[in-house]
Amino acid sequence: MMANKTDYYSILQVSPKATPEDIKTSFRRLARQYHPDLNPHNPETIEHFKQISEAYEILSDKIKRRRYDSDLRLQQKQHSYQKKQTYTSRPRKSEPVPETQNSNAQDCFFRGVAKSKNKQYQIAIKEYSKAIELDPKFIDAYLKRSEIRYKLGDNQGVLDDCYRVIQIKSSVPKAYYYQGRARFSLGYVQAAVDSYSRAISQEQNYAQAYYYRGIAYQDLRDHLSAIEDWQVAAELFRAEGNYGAYSLTKKKINSLGKSSFTLGWIYSQIVELSNNALVTLISYIFNPVGGLLPAFARLSYSQAMGVALIYGVVADLCLTGSSYLLVETSQQLLPAVSSLSVGQLLFLNFFPFIGLTLISGVLRLIDNTRGNLAQDMFLAGTSFLPLGLSFLAMGFIATPQGTPVFPLLTLLIFGFSYGILTLYTNCTQILKFSEAKSTLLVPLMTAISLGFYYLTQYFLSS
Numbered sequence: 001m002m003a004n005k006t007d008y009y010s011i012l013q014v015s016p017k018a019t020p021e022d023i024k025t026s027f028r029r030l031a032r033q034y035h036p037d038l039n040p041h042n043p044e045t046i047e048h049f050k051q052i053s054e055a056y057e058i059l060s061d062k063i064k065r066r067r068y069d070s071d072l073r074l075q076q077k078q079h080s081y082q083k084k085q086t087y088t089s090r091p092r093k094s095e096p097v098p099e100t101q102n103s104n105a106q107d108c109f110f111r112g113v114a115k116s117k118n119k120q121y122q123i124a125i126k127e128y129s130k131a132i133e134l135d136p137k138f139i140d141a142y143l144k145r146s147e148i149r150y151k152l153g154d155n156q157g158v159l160d161d162c163y164r165v166i167q168i169k170s171s172v173p174k175a176y177y178y179q180g181r182a183r184f185s186l187g188y189v190q191a192a193v194d195s196y197s198r199a200i201s202q203e204q205n206y207a208q209a210y211y212y213r214g215i216a217y218q219d220l221r222d223h224l225s226a227i228e229d230w231q232v233a234a235e236l237f238r239a240e241g242n243y244g245a246y247s248l249t250k251k252k253i254n255s256l257g258k259s260s261f262t263l264g265w266i267y268s269q270i271v272e273l274s275n276n277a278l279v280t281l282i283s284y285i286f287n288p289v290g291g292l293l294p295a296f297a298r299l300s301y302s303q304a305m306g307v308a309l310i311y312g313v314v315a316d317l318c319l320t321g322s323s324y325l326l327v328e329t330s331q332q333l334l335p336a337v338s339s340l341s342v343g344q345l346l347f348l349n350f351f352p353f354i355g356l357t358l359i360s361g362v363l364r365l366i367d368n369t370r371g372n373l374a375q376d377m378f379l380a381g382t383s384f385l386p387l388g389l390s391f392l393a394m395g396f397i398a399t400p401q402g403t404p405v406f407p408l409l410t411l412l413i414f415g416f417s418y419g420i421l422t423l424y425t426n427c428t429q430i431l432k433f434s435e436a437k438s439t440l441l442v443p444l445m446t447a448i449s450l451g452f453y454y455l456t457q458y459f460l461s462s
Contacts, residue, residue, distance in 0.1 A: 006054075011055040012027060027055075032290065064163065104134050112128040112144060128148070142168075146158045146178045150182060155185045161175075162182070180199065189219050200213070207236035211233040214228075225301070225303065228300070234246050277306075279295075281385075296375075308374070311381030312350065315385045316353065318388035321395060322392050340460055352449050352450075352453055356449050357377050360375070363441060379426035383426060384419065386415050390414055390416075394412065
């Protein structure tokens with residue numbers, strides 16, 4: 001009899017006929033409600049959040065959902081049949097799996113390993129399949145069979161085996177690794193990157209996952225991310241004593257590095273970076289609380305830094321442009337600013353981005369919180385951009401005859417409020433500070449950043 005399936009539809013509070021959009025909406029609502037960072041003193045939310053995430057992972061994927069629905073229908077039929085049987089037969093006590101059955105499963109498994117070494121792959125698959133029939137939760141047998149199936153080009157079979165392993169236990173890095181290999185072979189390159197990333201998140205020193213994620217990034221023409229992954233893989237291979245793989249990886253780094261810096265490559269990187277910046281902006285600008293973390297999660301380290309830098313530059317240009325459009329207002333509020341050159345203004349207006357990046361890094365070190373420069377820059381860029389855009393809007397509504405204070409003040413308050421909300425969301429979701437700490441850190445970061453701005457302005461104008 002098959003094990004009871006978890007009712008993912010009930011966990012996400014949707015019906016079995018729910019659309020993908022309904023599932024996504026419900027997941028976001030529940031994720032915000034039960035996120036551990038938003039409930040730091042309630043340990044039950046951690047387990048509930050894991051269940052929500054697991055349910056969304058299955059139901060948001062068309063293939064996984066179809067398999068899950070099929071298994072669920074089969075379980076319901078079996079349950080219905082067993083219910084009828086209770087009226088015609090006495091209930092039987094559950095019997096433990098005989099020890100000899102487990103022993104036989106192990107025997108089949110080791111015979112499969114021996115056949116694999118002799119490259120008798122079809123016989124090996126049969127032995128692994130026998131082991132799985134005897135023990136349906138034999139994870140190593142699934143993994144070995146998926147490995148052989150991949151060698152034979154049976155990518156759909158690999159995906160089936162990996163899916164079964166993940167159903168049994170969701171924290172098996174090798175299952176995600178082979179899932180990534182199969183997805184890449186089938187042409188689902190971005191999905192392969194996601195699988196390799198899951199493997200790496202569960203096993204930080206997974207050299208092969210870094211190497212093949214680099215291959216996938218290369219296929220996506222994200223050469224910087226590819227080189228980053230290969231550099232990590234090379235060091236891990238060397239630490240393992242796998243000098244053949246180390247040498248091969250270094251050759252790929254050198255080869256890609258030499259071929260990368262061409263006009264075509266530079267153009268493709270600019271297009272990709274612009275596309276990432278636009279997609280990220282659309283993902284979070286209308287809903288920072290619900291969209292910021294997913295937007296950051298889809299970016300690699302170098303992509304996140306590039307997007308953040310674009311936002312910082314755009315905000316800088318917006319502030320500089322508004323300084324000339326709001327001549328009268330800037331002379332009244334910041335008389336020193338109106339005397340600065342364009343170059344000085346550009347430097348001055350970029351300082352909030354630099355300041356927020358530095359402050360974020362320092363606070364992480366003080367709090368001993370894990371993180372990196374990409375997170376600090378992403379925080380600065382996404383928080384600074386709304387303010388720059390609001391100042392630009394203020395500049396456009398200004399007129400030579402003078403502009404009423406109310407619309408200017410409204411835009412100013414809107415920009416600051418939006419920036420502070422985004423900053424708070426970055427602290428809680430990206431940097432993983434608690435709600436209580438973030439409540440104190442956001443005004444502190446804002447005050448220090450503004451202080452740096454005014455000090456820089458003072459030195460430039462003196």
